[in-house]
Amino acid sequence: MSDPGPAPAGRWADLRTRILSAIVMLAVGAVEIWLGGTAFAALVIGLTSVMVWELATMTAPGGRKAPVTIAVTAGAALMLAMVLRSDIAVLFLMVPTLVLILTPRRDRRLSGAYALAIMLAGYGLVELRQTGGDRAILWLVAVVIVSDVLGYFVGRLVGGPKFWPALSPKKTWSGTVAGWIGAALVGLVLVLAVGTSWLIVPVSALVALAGQMGDIAESWVKRRAGVKDASDLIPGHGGVLDRFDALIGAVVFVLLLGLFAPVTRLFGG
Template identity: 35%
Template sequence: MVADPVTELLTRIVSGLVMIAIALAAAVIGGTWFAVLVAAAATMMYYEWSRIVRGWGFHWMVAGFGYVLIPALALLWIRERGAHKLEMLLWVFIVTWSTDIGAYFAGRTIGGPKLAPSISPNKTWAGLIGGMIAAGALGAAWILYFDLSHLWLYLAPLFAVGAQMGDLFESGLKRRAGIKDSGSILPGHGGVLDRLDGLVVVATLTVMVQLSGWL
């Protein structure tokens, strides 16, 4: 049975809004609530990773542990220890989410040449550029509103590329494993790993920049 595109899109939007609301609430509250959310997400990501790489060797299990632990620690550091704690955490969310949304709608609307057909046949160059534009515009608006370092204005579209490369990396893992989604816990989105593969990159890069002394 083929899913109705309108119903599929509505399911994706509603579940996406619910996830955003939960993430924003935990981020604003911070402390234990945010730490619990991050820990739960990391645990689910590692569970899905372990299912994908089952039988590939122990080193893949170790790599997966680092894959989920580093961005989890990065998110906690941004919220509790970094400069402009909440504002920068929300910037990370904005860049990641706007990349996903911009890429999705630009890819669906414009189409065109495929970005990496052997890895993810649905991703296009239009989607990549759409994600960069969305992340650059919304990320810039946030930075300007809170008068944060203008370096982030230039990094937002670059981090959008990183987010989409994270998406392609996870797509490559799934293609090798012969599966479509990392899980089915999130209606319209697949698994937790499917939804957070871009955040893994953006959060990690943000901490690297903050610790680099460039600001």
């Protein structure tokens, strides 16, 4: 969700719809995280497939069958990667990237790179739920949501200089920094409440930054494609990519961080 900067009162007209949609998504997400296992993996595979469909549709408008085929392929590839859970899984995660690069569309390399980020995020979410449990996945989601919400409201209320106007003209420094602070506070709450490592405070802020970069990356893709929203599937939010763009950036960052020190160690794992 982009930080839209200051706006007149009329721009708050969609707030009720956004909140209602967010409540439904949070309720579904909470149940799936609690269930874990196959139920959570199925949700992630479904969302990943839809996001790949949105990406394929944005970058090659006019076609109907091709984006659906690519989305189904992405879902199947992600499922195989989850079943294998080995080094070869990465090859399956790259399948949608290869398809997007080899089919006619705008910005093939950009589309392919973003498709890989989507697939990595899907795989990483399930892996984090399995290895870190409820606490780790709830921490990640809380960091992204708090950063996103604070960035949205502080950006609208305070405004100020733009963070990266060339790629995301509505995102402000005030909203961006508010997101970092909010994420760090999420980490601090965990330290005080459940005794996690103090390192989770700066790591939470870095995860928020990665989420904001995910938001900007999706804005870049949409600007290149000449569209406002990835789709209109979620009332008040646009598409699934518009809602989960920050989570993509955050999960990819956690995966990269895991190459050096698994994030689950912050929780005693």
